[in-house]
Amino acid sequence: MLVAATELPLPLLRRGKVRDVYSVDADRVLLVATDRVSAFDVVMRETIPFKGAVLTQITAWWLGQLEGRVRHHMISASTSEIIAEIPALAPHAGELRDRVMLSKRAEVFPIECVIRGYISGSAWKEYAAKGTLAGEKLEPGLRESERLPMPLFSPATKAEAGHDENITVAQMRGIIGDEQTAELERLTRAVYEYGLDVARGRGIIIADTKLEFGYDPDATEKFDPSAVILVDEVLTPDSSRFWPAASFEPGRPQSSFDKQPLRDYLDAQRRTGNWNGESPPPRLPEEVVRATSDRYLEIFRLLTGTPLHTGSFD
């Protein structure tokens, strides 16, 4: 079932570009990944079949493996388990199928923990212009998309509206504290290095990713590293740049695994003056929607080694 937005019988905490977040009780939240898709920070009118389920189930797949390495928020990503736990959701079973995650509620640190193993996107633009990233000097001579000698932790603030802003690690310390910063950087590196390794074995380069962390609201006042948990989505194509390893070649931009058909279409619309890059976006042809959906399903299959059981959708 295609889902653009949900209306569940729980208090809605926020509707993000992609996810609807509900309050379950004081300790738990329900994250619902819809089939909405955004490109260039604009949410499209069309929905992408299976996208929400792919995002939730990829996150669940990674969190399952990270069990014992990194504390995280997932309680369950099984729709039937969640419905057994929250019976009021039963009438919504069809639309929720595979796209919901029941999670521990956390106070989310106001920082996007970005880590880059390869230099691309906004990082490449800044480096090409000034030789820096978030104001910090990088070694000279790097080419676009090149692998960095060591993954670079480059945090950003979580902007309420508009674009997130890159900040230095020193600025991050000023916002959340020294020990908190050290712990978030350590965990970000651990998750990324683990993910990079696993994905490489499946033919996918995770060029960079963004993680979010939260703090157990019941923890004592003094900072307790064991109260930090990984929240939100994890190593998905929406929070990361996934590149096919087979066609990787530094010195140029790489095509992104998932949204390339969509980006190519939108770029063409801009070039021909049919779209100004702002909301409202142009309507997407059926082939573009289909091609984008196929890419999400393909990533799921490559990464996890099994197809998303598309049969369970109605």
Ligand SMILES: Nc1ncnc2c1ncn2[C@@H]1O[C@H](COP(=O)(O)OP(=O)(O)OP(=O)(O)O)[C@@H](O)[C@H]1O
């Ligand atoms: N365990 C959790 N407890 C509390 N909040 C969480 C938890 N996990 C994720 N969140 C929050 O839920 C929201 C997920 O929604 P989503 O990613 O769609 O929107 P967003 O990131 O806020 O905005 P957008 O993606 O539109 O820029 C995020 O604000 C995230 O910080």
Ligand SMILES: [Mg+2]
């Ligand atoms: Mg988000």
